[in-house]
Amino acid sequence: MPKIDVIAELAGYKREDFSVCLGCKICGSVCTINDLSVPANPQALLLALFLQKEVAHDDPVLAYCTNCYNCVSACPWRIRIPEIVRAVKGEMGLETPFEKAFKSSIGVWGRVYEPYVFLKSLPFLLREGYLAYVIRWKEYMNFHLPHKVKDMGRRQRKDRKER
């Protein structure tokens, strides 16, 4: 169960910031997940986090949040729910192999080098039937050599210093 203080900090909040939620559920009413005919209730997720109740791994908001920001625009307090969802997913280890490959590419190259991500997540892509789309992806196929970023900024400099 992710700790509310950890989630709040990861998402750039303080725990008490979540207490402003009015429980109006407008976030749920505008949520894109509704278009999937799956009931979504981001407010319930916020409340569960705030009250330190169990959050289900298959909570529809965690599983299907598209980062559309409809909820943020509608929320009277502009609570940035997609960023809270991302923090919870990270803490609960809910990333897919593709998402891991994406981050791994950034770790290796400093950029998303698509051929690397594709190859690294190939077993997942094969298993899940993504190759069926390759015929429509012809225009996306263009090989280029990777660029290795030399300076990733303060974070990298801090990491080096700590090492």
Place this chain on the structure above:
Amino acid sequence: MKYAYYPGCSLTGTARRLDKGVRRIFTQLGHELVEIPDWNCCGAFEYGNRKDLVEFSRANLEKSGQLRGTEAGIIAPCPACYKNLREADQERTYPIYHPLELLNPDVTASLSIEKDLKGQVFTPYYGCLLMRPDETAIPDKEVMEGFIERLGGETDGAKVKAKCCGGNQFFINKWATEKLSKIILDGSKGVIVVFCPLCHMALTSFSKNRKIIYFTDLLLYVTGERKTL
């Protein structure tokens, strides 16, 4: 005018056509785009730690600082990169533009137009991040409609233009992306005009015969640099 240019990862790979289009159109308008040296990924939506995301984009802002003094601002065509850069620059010290902000009707009126769009139907599709959240949304949310209609084209799809295509879920739950993309495809007519690499991929993957193009393709078509749409 000179601008610092942040293409972002997609525009060096799957969305290379968008990259070429942006560069060509800005050249046509008499601007120079100078790529930020050694730029890094903005992190897109993949990081649960907001500080990580901000640090990625701050590094890019710092690198663009090497060009400052000569540049009028930073141009970031990918909506996710644009949003992340804008959010990292809380102090608003760097003018950061999405190309759609600069390709407003006053500017595109100066393009040398060779073809009109009469008799053709288009759905200008903005998706999520150009429209939301308010702090980082583009100011003119009908900029593509304005351009298309000025050249005699018909526009459609107003009800779906700001709906989510589910592109972000494509490599997580592709059935969800398929369902959401089909709402866009079924709720619109004609050629779909986008500015987001992820929307382009999602809609292309799930459309049978519809043409999905970048706004830059449309600009290059009417200026005679592209023969077909």
